[in-house]
Structures are given as C-alpha cells and as structure tokens.
Amino acid sequence: MSILSVSSGPTAVPVFIADFGTAFEGAARVSDWSDFRGVAGGGAIPGVTDRVLRGYFENGGGHCYLANTAGKTAREALAEVEAFDEVTILVPLGLWNNGADAAGDTARAVTAYAAAHRAMAILHAHQDCDARQAREAARSFKLDADQSAHAALYHPWLIPSGDGAQPVPPVGAVAGVWCQVDGRHGVWKAPVNVTVQGIARPSQAVADKEQGEAQPVDILREFEGRGTTVWGTRTLNETDERWKYIPVRRLADTVERDLQKGFVFAMFEPNTQPTWEKLRSEADAYLRALWKKGGLQGTKPEEAYSVQIGQGLTMTEEDVKAGRIVMKVGLAAVRPAEFIPATVTVTADRT
Structure with a gap:
C-alpha cells in the first residue's frame, strides 16, 4: 500500500492579472517588492499602478505571481497560471480600464477560474462609483452562484500616504491583508477589522447606512484612532446562506484542496x-x-x-x-x- 499523507497547503498565494506590457511574457513569480520591481523593469507598467502591488507587500503579502495580459485576453492569461497549483487568490488589476463590458468579461473569466480551482477572486468597482453603485457594478457582472461564492468586491479606492498620491484600487492592500490574517491566525479567520498600512485614507467616506445598502460589497472605512480599516467579509453570493462569508468559502476550498492532493495515491489502489x-x-x-x-x-x-x-x-x-x-x-x-x-x-x- 502506498503511503497516504494529508498536509496543509498554502492558503494565500495571489496571482495579479494585468497588462504588464513588455516587462515579461506569460507568468512570473515574485518574492517581495524589490523582486517585483526587478521583474517589472523598475519602472511604470502600462495599465498598472506600482502602488497597488506595493500595498500588497506593505500589508503582509508574501510571494505571489504575475500573469501578463498584454496582447491576450484574461482567459488566455489564466492558462499560464495552470502551472502554479499553489495559487489560491486571483486579483485582476486595471479591471475597468477598457470599460464596463470588458470589466464584466474579465470578472466572469477570473471568477470562473477561481470556482473551478477552489480559489477566490478579489474585485473592485470603478473609482467613480459610490457604495450603492459598487453593488450594482458587482451585479452587472452577472456571475452565477458558484462564481459569486468565489468572489469578493471591495470599495472604495484608497489614497496612499504621501504628498500628491492618487487613488488606487484597494485590491492589492486587501490581498495583503488576507495573507497577513492567514499567516497569523488561519484561513478560517475573517480578514476584517484590520488596519490597512501605507494608506492615508479611503477616497470616499461610507456611513453605516450606505454600507448596509451596499451589501454584499465589502467596505474599507476610516475610523478615528484606527486609520483605514477593512470593514466587511462577504462574498458576492446573495442566494446561498452557506457561502455568504469569505472565511467559510475559503475554509471549505482549503479542505477540499488539501484532501484532494493527499488522496492522489488512491489512483493506484x-x-x-x-x-x-x-x-x-x-x-x-x-x-x-x-x-x-x-x-x-x-x-x-x-x-x-x-x-x-x-x-x-x-x-x-x-x-x-x-x-x-x-x-x-x-x-x-x-x-x-x-x-x-x-x-x-x-x-x-x-x-
């Protein structure tokens, strides 16, 4: 009888999906901020703000992957990710750069991949959306039940610390927070009530009533004495009570991944x-x-x-x-x- 062993695999390894221009082809692994700068050529990348990725590392992110969409669709770029079976989080950057229709296509491609691979997608709304419009943007993606259970959408954009800093999508910082919470506690702990580092403030203030009206969108809010805080932990699934919360969906996916990998030996028994x-x-x-x-x-x-x-x-x-x-x-x-x-x-x- 072959030796059977079930061990805990990584739970928070993101892939950032974006147009990285000619910096590299296909997909690349990066270990930290300086490594990212080296892979990116040390300069600006079309359609991507360096600050988004910096926010990821500032907030506890570890090694991650980059998938280049230059000259290809998101689905084609995701094919390059298949070789990296430790990826558990998908983050499309520049989601709204080419308009609402393209944003919907990308969101559906990324969430379909996430659902099929027991992973999660972190999405964002357009910079100009208010909280309720962010909810409508999420619904406009027309995700099916499984896709929506494997996706979360965060709002609003964030203004990094520093003079003259422009708002950036919150997804990089949020992905870092997910990694931070997984490392300190475990995938079962909700990545919420965590102060975001390197951020001056959210680009919009969201009150309690507005946050309630925006559900299931996850809000980042500024609290006196706390700074900018992740203040929501819902998936985009609004129909199945079981998969309402991010840690529940991620825990179930983690268990399935670990058991599936551990049971590979049974193919020969x-x-x-x-x-x-x-x-x-x-x-x-x-x-x-x-x-x-x-x-x-x-x-x-x-x-x-x-x-x-x-x-x-x-x-x-x-x-x-x-x-x-x-x-x-x-x-x-x-x-x-x-x-x-x-x-x-x-x-x-x-x-």
Whole structure:
C-alpha cells in the first residue's frame, strides 16, 4: 500500500492579472517588492499602478505571481497560471480600464477560474462609483452562484500616504491583508477589522447606512484612532446562506484542496474497503488537527466535522465499478455553525 499523507497547503498565494506590457511574457513569480520591481523593469507598467502591488507587500503579502495580459485576453492569461497549483487568490488589476463590458468579461473569466480551482477572486468597482453603485457594478457582472461564492468586491479606492498620491484600487492592500490574517491566525479567520498600512485614507467616506445598502460589497472605512480599516467579509453570493462569508468559502476550498492532493495515491489502489478506511482515517486526522487549531466549532471532534465514505453511503455500485471514490466531509465552520458540505472524488484502480 502506498503511503497516504494529508498536509496543509498554502492558503494565500495571489496571482495579479494585468497588462504588464513588455516587462515579461506569460507568468512570473515574485518574492517581495524589490523582486517585483526587478521583474517589472523598475519602472511604470502600462495599465498598472506600482502602488497597488506595493500595498500588497506593505500589508503582509508574501510571494505571489504575475500573469501578463498584454496582447491576450484574461482567459488566455489564466492558462499560464495552470502551472502554479499553489495559487489560491486571483486579483485582476486595471479591471475597468477598457470599460464596463470588458470589466464584466474579465470578472466572469477570473471568477470562473477561481470556482473551478477552489480559489477566490478579489474585485473592485470603478473609482467613480459610490457604495450603492459598487453593488450594482458587482451585479452587472452577472456571475452565477458558484462564481459569486468565489468572489469578493471591495470599495472604495484608497489614497496612499504621501504628498500628491492618487487613488488606487484597494485590491492589492486587501490581498495583503488576507495573507497577513492567514499567516497569523488561519484561513478560517475573517480578514476584517484590520488596519490597512501605507494608506492615508479611503477616497470616499461610507456611513453605516450606505454600507448596509451596499451589501454584499465589502467596505474599507476610516475610523478615528484606527486609520483605514477593512470593514466587511462577504462574498458576492446573495442566494446561498452557506457561502455568504469569505472565511467559510475559503475554509471549505482549503479542505477540499488539501484532501484532494493527499488522496492522489488512491489512483493506484483497489477501490475496496481497506482503501476507503485508510482515506477516512487520514481525513479524520487532518480535520482533527484543524479543529484543534481553532478552525472548526465544537467542543469535541464529532461536533466539529464528519467524514463519510463507502458503497451505499457516498458511492453507488456504478461508482465503484467505474473506479470513483467519493468522500463527503461536513465542516462546522466558525461562522455559520451548521455543517458545510465538501466532496472529494478520486479515481482508483478498478482491480
């Protein structure tokens, strides 16, 4: 029997998707701000503000990837990202540079990729939108339920510190905050109530009433004595209560990714009870460790998660004959309290 191991993979590795001109072709990995400047040629990049990427690193961002859309569509650029399976966050820059129709096309391409790869997209509205118009901009993308559950939209733009600084989209700083919170606490912790570094103020002030009217858009607000603060943690899904909050969706995606990668060995094993029991045991150990870290609710393991696998339980006779192994995992996410479903499917040897 092959050795089975389920380990926790990275949860916050972004790819920034934009027109980087002739700086590089395809996709590139960068480690920090100085590395980014080297890859970018040390100067201005068409359609991209250096300050957006700087905001990412200033707010806790680690290594990331850049996908160049110069001369190609967002979908074509995303094909270059397939080689980097650690990417979990997609951030399109210059989203509105070519108008509303192009913004919608890009948003749909990025969120479709995110949904298919258990990742999240961080989007933004046009600079001139107020809070309610930002909500309408998000709805104008016409994302389906799965796409919207794998996307969040932040508003308003931010004014960096420094004389004469011009507003920039908030997505770079927000991506950094996601990385910061994941590193300090875990993917289950909401990336909210965090002060944004390197920012003088939001480009617009948003009051409580306006924020309520703008939901599910996530707002950045300035509070006296706190500075500019991330003050929202919702996905763009307005129809499914399970996927209303960013940390719940990201937690479920993380669990599915980790289990799927850990179970690759099962492709070469008989689709029989001993294999299923090994899979169940390893999934239980992984989820127990997650619970002990505080990633799941419950005072004991059976209140925090469930693992089901077996013929007549998660698989039909046809599944077994076809070599499909299906495991169903329930998660008592920190918010909300009910079990959140996750399904892992692998193909096993039919012998």
